[in-house]
Amino acid sequence: MIRLLVFVFSVIVVYKLLRGLLKGFGTLDKQEVAGEQIDADLVQDPQCGAYILPAQGVTARVDGKTLHFCSESCKDKFLLGQSEKSSEKTG
Ligand SMILES: [Zn+2]
Secondary structure (H helix, E strand, C coil): CHHHHHHHHHHHHHHHHHHHHHHHHHHHHHHHHCCCCCCCCCEECCCCCCEECCCCCEEEEECCEEEEECCHHHHHHHHHHHHHHHHHHHC
8 A cells, every 4th residue: 555655656756847847948948039139220328328229319439439328418427437437547
């Protein structure tokens, strides 16, 4: 009688393990698709992190790179931060 119980118990454990494995495979497929997809045409404002179209907003040349900002105030803040950084190096 105890043998039968052990057999039934082990069958349930194996069944649960298999179901867990199958579930794991199922979620793996979904994770591949997950993740943020941002429109390639958008650029990020390095000051406030907003995404804007390059044609909109304000541009500034920093270290030879063209950066895009959502507004003049963001550009001013960013450039202020840049000059503070460079003055730290020299001073
Ligand atoms: Zn901004």
